[in-house]
Amino acid sequence: MFISYLLSGISLGAIYALIALGYTMVYGIAKMLNFAHGDVIMVGGYIAFTISVTLGADGWIALLGSIIFCTLLGITIERVAYKPLRGASKLSVLITAIGVSYLLQNVALLIFGSASRNFQALIVVPSVEIGSVTIPGNTILTIGVSVVIMIVLTLFINKSSAGSAMLAVSEDKGAAQLMGVNVNKTISLTFAIGSGLAAVAGILMCTQYPNIGPYTGQMPGIKAFIAAVFGGIGSIPGAMLGGIAIGVIENLSKAYISTQLSDAITFAILIIMLLVKPTGILGKKLNEKV
Amino acid sequence: MALLEVKDLEVSYGVIKAIKGISFEVNRGEIIALIGANGAGKTTTLHAISGLIPIAGGSIEFDGKDLAKVPAHERVMHGMAQVPEGRRIFSQLSVWKNLMLGAYTRKDKDGIEKDLEEVFHRFPRLKERRGQIAGTLSGGEQQMLAMGRALMSKPAIMLMDEPSMGLSPLLVTEIFDIIKSINESGTTVLLVEQNARKALAIANRAYVLETGRIILSGDADKLMNDDSVRKAYLGES
Numbered sequence A: 001m002f003i004s005y006l007l008s009g010i011s012l013g014a015i016y017a018l019i020a021l022g023y024t025m026v027y028g029i030a031k032m033l034n035f036a037h038g039d040v041i042m043v044g045g046y047i048a049f050t051i052s053v054t055l056g057a058d059g060w061i062a063l064l065g066s067i068i069f070c071t072l073l074g075i076t077i078e079r080v081a082y083k084p085l086r087g088a089s090k091l092s093v094l095i096t097a098i099g100v101s102y103l104l105q106n107v108a109l110l111i112f113g114s115a116s117r118n119f120q121a122l123i124v125v126p127s128v129e130i131g132s133v134t135i136p137g138n139t140i141l142t143i144g145v146s147v148v149i150m151i152v153l154t155l156f157i158n159k160s161s162a163g164s165a166m167l168a169v170s171e172d173k174g175a176a177q178l179m180g181v182n183v184n185k186t187i188s189l190t191f192a193i194g195s196g197l198a199a200v201a202g203i204l205m206c207t208q209y210p211n212i213g214p215y216t217g218q219m220p221g222i223k224a225f226i227a228a229v230f231g232g233i234g235s236i237p238g239a240m241l242g243g244i245a246i247g248v249i250e251n252l253s254k255a256y257i258s259t260q261l262s263d264a265i266t267f268a269i270l271i272i273m274l275l276v277k278p279t280g281i282l283g284k285k286l287n288e289k290v
Numbered sequence B: 001m002a003l004l005e006v007k008d009l010e011v012s013y014g015v016i017k018a019i020k021g022i023s024f025e026v027n028r029g030e031i032i033a034l035i036g037a038n039g040a041g042k043t044t045t046l047h048a049i050s051g052l053i054p055i056a057g058g059s060i061e062f063d064g065k066d067l068a069k070v071p072a073h074e075r076v077m078h079g080m081a082q083v084p085e086g087r088r089i090f091s092q093l094s095v096w097k098n099l100m101l102g103a104y105t106r107k108d109k110d111g112i113e114k115d116l117e118e119v120f121h122r123f124p125r126l127k128e129r130r131g132q133i134a135g136t137l138s139g140g141e142q143q144m145l146a147m148g149r150a151l152m153s154k155p156a157i158m159l160m161d162e163p164s165m166g167l168s169p170l171l172v173t174e175i176f177d178i179i180k181s182i183n184e185s186g187t188t189v190l191l192v193e194q195n196a197r198k199a200l201a202i203a204n205r206a207y208v209l210e211t212g213r214i215i216l217s218g219d220a221d222k223l224m225n226d227d228s229v230r231k232a233y234l235g236e237s
């Protein structure tokens, strides 16, 4: 029993991790908390829903279409809402992000209505039995897709030239410019990647919990934010680790403590973490300048 | 024609005018020193040249081109590299990655490899520590990394902002020797310093900056013997 709770926790956590990556990358590079990020998950879900259910296309096409749409959406949100606020106070940026979040929810409400829709699995993977444990296909799909994405992302950040630019911008925008890095392009790329990952997370989530409504992105968005802080905001491995940790903690508390209290437990862990180690598990120390 | 020509440059921070109309030029092959006390506007001048801050008036021409419309990140491609004040190396990345970021805009793999070897030859300590996280280097090593990183872009001109800051006297001498040798291998240098004595010792010409204005300029050895310079900047009475 424990094993299957653990596995479904890891799979939930992998979804949080994909979302948390977007939070943490945007925070690291644009130094802002993009509170509209959770709602991009919802948009991703609706786009996939529209392509597969309404238009009747293949699941993979829905997945691809949703990723492309969210990537463009992320770039557009940054360009239209956040870019004009570079250099503005953190509070203005935060309020704008909350505004964008409401905007996305209300547009979804307008187009799709308030009733949640039934989402059918886009990609069906058969379940696997190992001894007495049955691993559901969704769990395999989610963990598999997440692991591949995390490996590719890690390689991209550490090996590619655009990845180096991201690392440089996250540490010192000015110095990065002196190297020839186009900061605006790098920020756009970060939003693009983060939003593309949110689309994947949205689809994986709707596959596991098969319905979608205008507020579907809120709670996972908040949990993923907690995961990003838990792992150390700005840290990519931190977001992966934090996501998995939060997912496992949530599922095990549901299984062994209380379904009602599981969210409270997750939030309590965030508070304890912030008290004990404000920079998160893998958070970077503040640089000491020599 | 001068490699770098600054004309009537003005730079403001909000309502405060930090640079109040300065003009100077740097010719190919020279070491030019820009000396002045803390707050005189030296860093502001370099940032205006590299594009990190916008200019409020005047013009900057580099290699015959007006830089007004060239964004900061494109200036490195035109042959301009800066060794910023306080080094500003990427402290969480490895020494090697810092150097590679110096060559970020270059596409010639062979050339990059060759220049990396040259940088390692010039700074053997960087070679030993190539895999180390840059933030763990000593102050002197970080300064060398900042210089190596700038060299990796194969610049026509290097803008150096107080490279001797915070270093021991022995290291200061070493750093100035390196600047001289970088210049001898063909790179033009615009050197900003508070350490006027050392700067004048290696420079061809110099400009003295005081609260946003150039108050004196001329050959470095002439300035070295100028009474007002000796009093104000060389600590003599």
Ligand SMILES: Nc1ncnc2c1ncn2[C@@H]1O[C@H](COP(=O)(O)OP(=O)(O)O)[C@@H](O)[C@H]1O
Residues within 6 Å of the ligand: B013, B016, B018, B036, B037, B038, B039, B040, B041, B042, B043, B044, B045
């Ligand atoms: N970011 C800034 N905002 C406002 N004023 C600044 C800023 N940077 C520098 N200054 C002011 O501009 C003047 C010149 O500074 P700076 O160029 O750093 O001098 P230097 O490098 O010669 O020590 C100083 O009076 C300084 O206080």
Ligand SMILES: [Mg+2]
Residues within 6 Å of the ligand: B039, B042, B043, B044, B085
């Ligand atoms: Mg300065």
